[in-house]
Amino acid sequence: MRTSRKLTQVILSLFALALMSVAAMAADPGLVYPPSSEVSDQKAGSILFYNIYTSSASGSNAQNARLNITNTSSTSAAAVHLFFVASGCSVADSYICLTPNQTASFLASDIDPGITGYLVAIATNAQGCPVTFNHLIGDEYVKFSSGHTANLGAEAFAKITAGAAAGCDGNTTEATVAFNGVEYNRTPRTLAASSIGSNLDGNSTMLIVNRVGGSLVSGANTTGVLFGILYDDAEAGVSFQLGGNCQVSGILSNTFPRVTGTFNGVIGQGRTGWMRLWSPQG
Structure with missing residues (x-):
């Protein structure tokens, strides 16, 4: 009898306004999902959620995550703000810039060693405001010292409205990202x-x-x-x-x-x- 070690991942938001279901059928070959299609790991978006990252400060060979992010645009570069949210709710951040068609990969042990949490990647403009750039995709491979492993696609949220997030400009220090089905795709309850x-x-x-x-x-x-x-x-x-x-x-x-x-x-x-x-x- 075959046995398995399976990591089941789910993503939860308490800001969602309604239940969300993801269609199982893929889009026609050559066509992209419209921005209004709900969150999925099978489409590109302006925000990516990586549901888990982890590493061991003393044994990264046994517990670690390799995260990948790709700019699928063939004409435009991307500035991406990365937020590393620890399981205890503290946040660390950094930026990454991607040229057209570029993929970047990094290990959790190199970026945030010894921490377990989730990663939020937000496309921004030159002022740091969240912006419409529905060209980001990503995935990860994660392994735990318990023996659990998984290949997980990043959950992509498209920005539905054009331009920067409402109320954000070069003079603001914070911006609101609304997963309400109007500005960005909704999140599940x-x-x-x-x-x-x-x-x-x-x-x-x-x-x-x-x-x-x-x-x-x-x-x-x-x-x-x-x-x-x-x-x-x-x-x-x-x-x-x-x-x-x-x-x-x-x-x-x-x-x-x-x-x-x-x-x-x-x-x-x-x-x-x-x-x-x-x-x-x-």
């Missing part, structure tokens, strides 16, 4: 993780939930209380709660999340399940 294998079959799944919101100057917001339901393959569900800092993560087990009957009791040997997560906050 409800998440799902499918095809969770049984730990009793040798599987091990890591769950990561990020809060997207707050200030990238003074500190990002925490997730607050998250509600969830874990389902077995007979459609029976048990509820649970999660909560924590800007990033909640853990290996699914009898202690995470806490459910009645235990995790291994819900998803037994030879079985699979799935879970749904949502936030009651606005």
Whole structure:
């Protein structure tokens, strides 16, 4: 019987105005997704979210992330503001400039050693204001000392309105990025993780939930209380709660999340399940 170590990633925003679903069908060959299409790791955007980065200060060979970002425009250069948000909500930032068609790659151990969190990459103009530049794509390879590994595409948010973010110019020091379906694509309030294998079959799944919101100057917001339901393959569900800092993560087990009957009791040997997560906050 084959076993696997799987890292399941999800992205959460408490600023979204409605639920979001991502279509499974790809665009026709040669066509790009329109800016109004919802967030996806299958399109280009003006903002990229890398759901996880990590490294070990003492053992980067065992735990590290390689992050890649590409400017798909063949005519325009890109200035990108990078915000490294630690799981405890502190933020560090830097800039990167990309020539037309350029890809840049870097290791988390070289940029932010010993830290685990998520990365936000925002296209900006010469004044540092968030701007319309729906040509950024990205991906990453991440590995943990626990043995969990994953290749993850960066979630791309397109800017729908033209020009710089509203109210931002050369005299402002902060700008508001609105994921409201008007300025930028919306962000999800409800998440799902499918095809969770049984730990009793040798599987091990890591769950990561990020809060997207707050200030990238003074500190990002925490997730607050998250509600969830874990389902077995007979459609029976048990509820649970999660909560924590800007990033909640853990290996699914009898202690995470806490459910009645235990995790291994819900998803037994030879079985699979799935879970749904949502936030009651606005």
